[in-house]
Amino acid sequence: MTEDIQEVFLDATSTDTDAVRKVAALSVQQPHELIQPHALVRKKSARGNAHQRLRIGIMGGTFDPIHNGHLVAASEVAWVYDLDEVIFVPTGRPIFKIDKNVTNAEDRYLMTVIATSSNPQFTVSRVDIDRPGATYTIDTLRDLREEYGPQAELFFITGADAVAEILKWKDAAKMFDLAHFVAVTRPGYSVDVSFLPRDKVDVLEIPALAISSTDVRRRAAMGEPVWYLVPDGVVQYIGKHGLYSEDQE
Ligand code: NAP
Numbered sequence: 001m002t003e004d005i006q007e008v009f010l011d012a013t014s015t016d017t018d019a020v021r022k023v024a025a026l027s028v029q030q031p032h033e034l035i036q037p038h039a040l041v042r043k044k045s046a047r048g049n050a051h052q053r054l055r056i057g058i059m060g061g062t063f064d065p066i067h068n069g070h071l072v073a074a075s076e077v078a079w080v081y082d083l084d085e086v087i088f089v090p091t092g093r094p095i096f097k098i099d100k101n102v103t104n105a106e107d108r109y110l111m112t113v114i115a116t117s118s119n120p121q122f123t124v125s126r127v128d129i130d131r132p133g134a135t136y137t138i139d140t141l142r143d144l145r146e147e148y149g150p151q152a153e154l155f156f157i158t159g160a161d162a163v164a165e166i167l168k169w170k171d172a173a174k175m176f177d178l179a180h181f182v183a184v185t186r187p188g189y190s191v192d193v194s195f196l197p198r199d200k201v202d203v204l205e206i207p208a209l210a211i212s213s214t215d216v217r218r219r220a221a222m223g224e225p226v227w228y229l230v231p232d233g234v235v236q237y238i239g240k241h242g243l244y245s246e247d248q249e
């Protein structure tokens with residue numbers, strides 16, 4: 001509320017002293033005194049605990065499209081690390097895919113919202129989509145660190161093949177100060193993370209990651225069913241918008 005608006009409002013309600021006091025009280029609140037939205041919606045963690053320091057999973061991926069393997073992986077990591085929330089963060093312009101045909105960010109974002117809507121611990125962030133330029137994880141972590149505050153413990157979750165390349169990412173060393181990394185793998189796939197800081201990176205095998213976005217796109221392009229590989233709403237979204245059909249290529 002700007003000062004002008006406050007004054008008009010105070011004049012208009014000057015006969016009601018209670019109302020005036022309430023408005024006046026609001027008007028002197030400084031930004032740092034405002035109740036943080038995250039404090040208001042404090043929920044119990046995946047294991048039913050209430051933490052002093054929020055434990056936040058950041059599920060980074062292109063999600064082209066999001067599939068049930070991603071959802072199981074997020075749920076498993078939330079359980080193993082006793083997370084309070086998992087934020088899915090669809091990439092805006094993935095830096096290693098600038099020359100590749102990646103589906104429009106809004107379509108990927110909407111499919112992610114549809115897929116996660118039934119789980120109260122899952123949310124979706126637009127930080128990578130709304131930030132101009134190529135997507136770098138260091139920026140994702142800085143933006144979410146600012147949003148959730150210095151006390152929050154951040155766990156960046158993504159595919160193990162992506163993590164295996166992490167030292168090539170922008171400001172790689174600084175990322176380890178901002179978050180712990182959880183590399184989720186497909187069954188039977190081993191990844192070498194021995195060259196990464198041991199206390200900063202874990203690997204977790206997720207059987208449901210036998211599903212892959214590449215395979216879902218291929219099936220959709222061939223007209224094969226993708227039911228139960230992706231949530232029902234995502235099957236319908238793909239069909240309605242003709243995503244991955246050969247005509248789109
Ligand atoms: P990608 O190369 O498309 O994926 C590599 C592998 O990891 C694929 O097998 C992929 O399977 C899997 N994967 C990706 N995200 C996953 C997730 N959240 N959970 C489980 N499996 C996942 O990787 P990407 O999607 O472009 O990037 C992954 C994340 O790393 C993004 O947040 C991205 O911004 C970040 N990244 C940052 C930099 C940088 O800062 N320079 C560089 C590269 C990546 P599916 O295809 O089935 O998902």
